[in-house]
């Protein structure tokens with residue numbers, strides 16, 4: 001999939017551009033200060049430039065002729081895309097007309113999604129994000145002080161408002177799914193408010209056919225001036241997010257690479273290039289001249305090249321999957337999934353590879369309690385469960401491990417190695433396998 005948010009493997013290949021054409025919002029979230037971008041999709045405390053639809057399409061053409069891996073155009077604020085239907089739809093139509101090779105993506109709080117789902121899908125928006133923080137109005141009421149319903153032209157508050165928002169979100173998602181759109185749901189993890197409720201949200205998302213769930217941490221600092229920040233609701237920790245992702249992941253696939261972008265973000269996720277493109281460079285440019293530049297950039301050929309590269313990679317990986325007649329299981333401790341960069345004591349997920357003398361492949365990811373909990377009883381409670389988790393594994397490649405756990409693991413025939421610390425996983429596995437099989441280990445499993 002050529003969408004950097006929906007496909008983990010695409011996020012280092014394909015870029016997105018956000019068009020900040022939607023300024024107003026029709027609800028109030030307690031984690032948002034409307035001086036800044038929509039915090040349900042972006043990093044709080046950031047203010048984006050605001051564009052008219054015509055400025056926005058000029059920006060797409062200008063940026064697209066310079067960033068060849070641009071594949072997605074998103075509207076994610078700075079307010080709510082569907083609270084500004086005129087600007088949003090005019091922009092989407094212009095993008096569809098002038099850059100039909102780009103995917104269209106919209107992010108919304110969902111209050112008006114049911115009203116606009118058919119129109120969005122008819123234009124070609126096939127990726128829609130809806131922020132759902134609660135599926136219980138009594139919890140929703142602690143998150144949304146009010147919502148404004150444009151149908152009745154009334155403001156609803158408390159449980160009544162939260163219930164109406166939820167009803168519209170559900171109706172909107174059902175309509176969009178029925179139209180074939182891929183729905184991603186964002187949930188802001190708000191400590192003390194919806195932290196323990198998120199698995200219920202995930203269960204509902206599953207029932208609705210949501211494709212992907214993105215649990216985002218609440219970022220709460222007094223300088224953001226939000227209700228929560230001013231009333232002592234703290235930021236969510238990485239541990240809280242991981243725990244929620246693990247629980248929610250039982251029902252719906254979890255996105256774990258969200259960069260909490262700006263409403264005018266440009267480029268790869270986590271590597272923002274918005275500062276490189278200045279309003280004055282494109283806003284007064286001639287639309288036809290910009291379009292010519294865009295077409296000359298031969299983006300289609302570039303996409304083809306990426307696809308061809310992927311096909312080669314798949315072929316190579318298929319070949320690699322014939323990894324040898326003798327194989328062993330090797331576990332690694334990694335925070336990033338790329339390097340051996342985690343200590344055994346803090347690891348709560350072991351990535352297990354099946355490794356042969358000709359290659360390796362990821363076999364499973366196994367969760368276990370951390371050996372080191374930071375308490376006096378450190379290790380004692382967890383080691384039996386870790387040993388059970390690592391049953392059948394012959395080698396553990398880790399950044400650091402103490403003598404006690406090493407001995408415990410040796411007792412189940414598992415050797416641990418620190419010498420590959422901070423090395424890329426692929427290099428470490430290759431070297432470890434070379435050493436293991438070169439040494440003519442007798443124990444290799446079939």
Ligand code: CLF
Nearest residue numbers: 005041074076105258259260261
């Ligand atoms: Fe933008 Fe959002 Fe579309 Fe992606 S972002 S509108 S789905 S193209 Fe992506 Fe950014 Fe996270 Fe959003 S990393 S904040 S999930």
Ligand code: SF4
Nearest residue numbers: 025029032038039040
């Ligand atoms: Fe702010 Fe977004 Fe919530 Fe609107 S939907 S109040 S812009 S966080």
